[in-house]
Amino acid sequence: MSSGLEQQLRTDLTEAMRARDELTTSTLRMALTAVQTEAVSGKSARELTDAEVLQVLTREGKKRRESAEAYDAASRPELAQRERAEGEVLARYLPTPLTDEEVVSIVSAAIASSGAEGMKAMGAVMKLVTPQTTGRADGGRVSAEVRRQLGA
Structure with a gap:
């Protein structure tokens, strides 16, 4: 049995696929792949807790922010915009950031x-x-x- 957060990601992926929402579909697929990679890393495969899934999503969100900054620095605004949009999809699953x-x-x-x-x-x-x-x-x-x- 997977964690509640992981199950929510899978449910939302199915809905995004039905709605033909390419951005959300590709972002959630990437996030679920990262979760699966984390689950099988180490000595044996295991189920991740919600907290561990949250860590993976946080790490993926940080990658998106850093990539967007790198694309901006390289004068590639269209790629930076895509990274930011993916970051916004991931942000739906993260707790509200602290001020x-x-x-x-x-x-x-x-x-x-x-x-x-x-x-x-x-x-x-x-x-x-x-x-x-x-x-x-x-x-x-x-x-x-x-x-x-x-x-x-």
């Missing part, structure tokens, strides 16, 4: 609860913050905020 203010408050709360001071405490703060931000904020953005608040 900068929400990231600041999560990091502040983690620093206050752990009593962290200085850069040596960064790992401890990240350990507290990561579960709250996974899939909702870019890790680089979060670690930059932790560094800023710890006074580096």
Whole structure:
């Protein structure tokens, strides 16, 4: 039995195929392929949890953003637009991204609860913050905020 999120992707793929929605169909096929690849990676095949499927979708969304930026830099706006459109399809399945203010408050709360001071405490703060931000904020953005608040 596959995860609820994976099952939702399969159901939506079928609907997109019936509606002849080429963008959604190709994007969901790519996402499901990435999920299957993740499921068979490692020593033995396994069923992915919703959290693991979410990680795969987050990673695929990040690839789309980076590709769009690369195409923009290479003056290929039509390809950049396609990557952004695929990213929007994937975004339907991801939790609402955190705003900068929400990231600041999560990091502040983690620093206050752990009593962290200085850069040596960064790992401890990240350990507290990561579960709250996974899939909702870019890790680089979060670690930059932790560094800023710890006074580096």
